[in-house]
Amino acid sequence: MLEELLLTPRQYENLMAGTLVTVQVILGSFALGTVMSLVMGVARLSHRRWLRGWALVYIELARGISAIILLFWMFFALPILFGFGGMSPMLAGILALGLNMGAYGAEIVRGAIQSVPKGQTEASIALNLTERHRLRHVVLPQAVPIILPPYGNLTIEVLKGTALVSLITLTDLTRAALVIRQNRVLSDDPVNVPILFVNVLVIYLFLSQIIAQVFKVAERRSARKFGST
Amino acid sequence: MPATWDWEYAWEITPALVGGMLIIILATVLGIVIAVILGLFLALGRRSEKKWVSYPFAWFIEFVRSTPLLVQLFFLYYALPQVDFLPRAISTLPAMTTLVFGLGVHYGCYCSEAYRAGINSVPKGQWEASTALNLKTTTKWRNVILPQAIPRALPPLGNYFVAMFKDAPQGSAITVAGLLFVARALQSADFRTVEPFTIAGILFLIVSIPAAMLVRRLERRVAYESD
Numbered sequence: 001m002l003e004e005l006l007l008t009p010r011q012y013e014n015l016m017a018g019t020l021v022t023v024q025v026i027l028g029s030f031a032l033g034t035v036m037s038l039v040m041g042v043a044r045l046s047h048r049r050w051l052r053g054w055a056l057v058y059i060e061l062a063r064g065i066s067a068i069i070l071l072f073w074m075f076f077a078l079p080i081l082f083g084f085g086g087m088s089p090m091l092a093g094i095l096a097l098g099l100n101m102g103a104y105g106a107e108i109v110r111g112a113i114q115s116v117p118k119g120q121t122e123a124s125i126a127l128n129l130t131e132r133h134r135l136r137h138v139v140l141p142q143a144v145p146i147i148l149p150p151y152g153n154l155t156i157e158v159l160k161g162t163a164l165v166s167l168i169t170l171t172d173l174t175r176a177a178l179v180i181r182q183n184r185v186l187s188d189d190p191v192n193v194p195i196l197f198v199n200v201l202v203i204y205l206f207l208s209q210i211i212a213q214v215f216k217v218a219e220r221r222s223a224r225k226f227g228s229t
Numbered sequence: 230m231p232a233t234w235d236w237e238y239a240w241e242i243t244p245a246l247v248g249g250m251l252i253i254i255l256a257t258v259l260g261i262v263i264a265v266i267l268g269l270f271l272a273l274g275r276r277s278e279k280k281w282v283s284y285p286f287a288w289f290i291e292f293v294r295s296t297p298l299l300v301q302l303f304f305l306y307y308a309l310p311q312v313d314f315l316p317r318a319i320s321t322l323p324a325m326t327t328l329v330f331g332l333g334v335h336y337g338c339y340c341s342e343a344y345r346a347g348i349n350s351v352p353k354g355q356w357e358a359s360t361a362l363n364l365k366t367t368t369k370w371r372n373v374i375l376p377q378a379i380p381r382a383l384p385p386l387g388n389y390f391v392a393m394f395k396d397a398p399q400g401s402a403i404t405v406a407g408l409l410f411v412a413r414a415l416q417s418a419d420f421r422t423v424e425p426f427t428i429a430g431i432l433f434l435i436v437s438i439p440a441a442m443l444v445r446r447l448e449r450r451v452a453y454e455s456d
Contacts, residue, residue, distance in 0.1 A: 064434045174300055193307055205296055209295070
């Protein structure tokens with residue numbers, strides 16, 4: 001019974017190679033997305049009007065356009081539009097997913113900063129802290145416990161988004177499955193297609209559970225470190 | 230604009246891309262209908278007091294929410310027809326039906342969470358009063374709980390509808406002739422990429438930004454009314 005639900009070792013090797021690419025894409029997108037979230041989330045609350053304006057434009061555009069359209073545009077149109085030689089699918093995937101994530105993340109960061117009691121900012125000003133000190137040592141540390149739970153959900157959304165890179169020729173987990181499906185007739189590598197996709201879905205479920213657990217640990221730590229309640 | 234942009238060509242292909250856009254919108258609207266109904270059933274199933282009912286519902290919702298829509302679409306489109314014990318009429322669906330069904334189930338699971346939050350926000354006194362008045366379970370739900378829960382669930386539901394619209398172009402991967410499918414067809418026919426994909430992006434923003442603004446307005450209104 002159980003054996004019927006499994007694939008051959010070679011097929012698992014291919015899926016694992018794909019999973020590795022998926023993990024690279026999610027790590028890259030997460031890094032870019034987090035930088036964009038922090039920068040744009042803080043910029044949204046700047047007292048400089050032009051900075052606020054640009055952050056808003058970025059957030060509205062990167063959220064309004066869907067990840068898949070942004071991805072295709074970056075891969076197919078951007079290199080020609082600006083006359084450079086072309087873009088690797090990995091880079092296009094990380095850029096598109098990272099910029100998309102940054103827009104959603106910026107709203108999370110902005111909301112969390114706004115929820116830090118105003119007295120904290122006022123006290124920092126009274127203590128003559130510079131703007132940077134106020135942000136780094138007073139406001140942001142208190143915003144972290146509020147940022148983490150929605151940020152974990154966002155990261156799982158981005159993990160699901162990584163499947164899209166399979167459509168621009170990058171052999172991630174999803175594309176590895178499609179290749180196995182195609183090869184089942186051509187090469188001598190039969191596979192039960194429903195079982196194949198169930199396996200892929202379970203691997204994605206596993207990855208998203210890992211992300212959820214990592215964030216749970218981070219939440220507990222930040223509650224201990226910064227939590228005031 | 231750089232020299233790579235050809236306005237004449239851009240105008241020429243816009244009608245085809247708008248047509249692809251309409252297909253995406255249609256898929257979204259039909260998907261919403263499924264998600265709204267399915268979501269409510271999933272939410273109620275998950276709330277069941279019997280564990281053998283509520284656990285499978287909870288697992289299903291968690292599973293669907295944790296895995297990519299694209300892979301779910303591939304599963305429905307490529308794998309389901311090869312499941313032997315299903316009748317052909319159910320397992321082998323046209324691409325557009327698969328997309329609508331896939332969107333509906335995927336976002337139905339999200340919607341169920343919105344309903345759940347809405348139901349949980351109904352004050353305890355309302356439940357107790359229903360019990361005290363000896364209302365039947367169906368009456369309690371139909372006339373007391375849901376009329377209060379659903380308005381509160383509307384803003385998150387609206388957000389999910391916008392998100393569904395953003396995911397609908399994934400149908401092109403299973404040959405639904407939507408926006409991206411048209412753009413890719415133009416790409417292979419005319420060897421041009423800049424205009425099709427840029428116009429596709431602009432068309433998308435023209436719909437999605439006002440839609441998102443509408444939802445935000447609804448959010449403010451509901452917050453205002455329930456205060």
